[in-house]
Amino acid sequence: MRISTRSYYGLRALVHLAKERRICPTSKIAKEENLPYDYLQKIFQRLKKAGLIKSVKGVEGGYLLSRPAKRISAGQIFEILEGRMASAPCLGFGQLSCSRARGCSSRDLWQKLETTINQALGSITLADLAANKKV
Amino acid sequence: MRISTRSYYGLRALVHLAKERRICPTSKIAKEENLPYDYLQKIFQRLKKAGLIKSVKGVEGGYLLSRPAKRISAGQIFEILEGRMASAPCLGFGQLSCSRARGCSSRDLWQKLETTINQALGSITLADLAANKKV
DNA sequence: CATAAATAGGACTATATTAATCCGATTTAC
DNA sequence: GTAAATCGGATTAATATAGTCCTATTTATG
Ligand code: SF4
Ligand code: SF4
Secondary structure, eight states: OOOOHHHHHHHHHHHHHHHHOSOBOHHHHHHHHTOOHHHHHHHHHHHHHTTSEEEEOSTTOEEEESSOGGGOBHHHHHHHHHOSOSOOTTSSGGGOOOTTOTTOTTHHHHHHHHHHHHHHHHTOBHHHHHTTOOO | OOOOHHHHHHHHHHHHHHHHOSOBOHHHHHHHHTOOHHHHHHHHHHHHHTTSEEEEOSTTOEEEESSOGGGOBHHHHHHHHHOSOSOOTTSSGGGOOOTTOTTOTTHHHHHHHHHHHHHHHHTOBHHHHHTTOOO
């Protein structure tokens, strides 16, 4: 179970954006966080599509959070960037039901893992991270 | 963050093995759990290499747990099959240190995620799963 | 109005990992 | 001797990641 650089980069960039507290272009973030510019663009497009950030085109444009950092959880960020959370085939998306689900001894474990991760990440906000608050 | 079928298959197979409580060939498990035989072989070889199971060659041979199911945690299984746990580049393996580690606002999050997962999976034993104990 | 800075998005590539499959060798109970 | 099993190496196909590149569009500012 590995976490992609997309998540690492994305989180760092969002924390940066939260610290800025105003509109900020990807070029600035890429430079200051030492991240590949083109790739970061893609990440921000993805975050925008998911509604987490807003964009302004043109000179002096850039991105900004679409709601206060206090109302953005790490779990939301993670879900957007990482795609699917930990979850067994039988859980989560699109009712991929498994014929073995009844009485399956493994299912509970994957369920618990998913719940645990969601709780852990759901309780941390972007504001917490930006403030370097101990989580 | 996706979990591989290797983990799903492996856990199911190990629970099966724990329920059997005696030597059991992969052919039987593959058949009864409806898993691809050749792939399951590889999974068992990996588990053996890691010392989690023992093998007996030849007719009437197969695999068995190398210690009581009560002393095997889901975390141990997961670590063997999934390879690396959730962890930031700056954490975990081989001191891949990051020049940004000092004062990094993201680091705590990844650390917490890793700790949380380890705690959750470390507290569940294969015996629990085999007994269908609610986790 | 021209320009430069920015987002938007499609296409492409390279690499790595997963999820197998296949083959041949070895061991061993019967 | 044979069949059932592990062992291990090689190979493959599909998928995801981690980018890169190019073009279009928008817009503040001189
Ligand atoms: S075998 Fe069990 S854990 Fe796996 S998909 Fe089916 S119900 Fe879920
Ligand atoms: S940027 Fe922060 S979280 Fe990422 S590797 Fe460096 S110290 Fe760790």
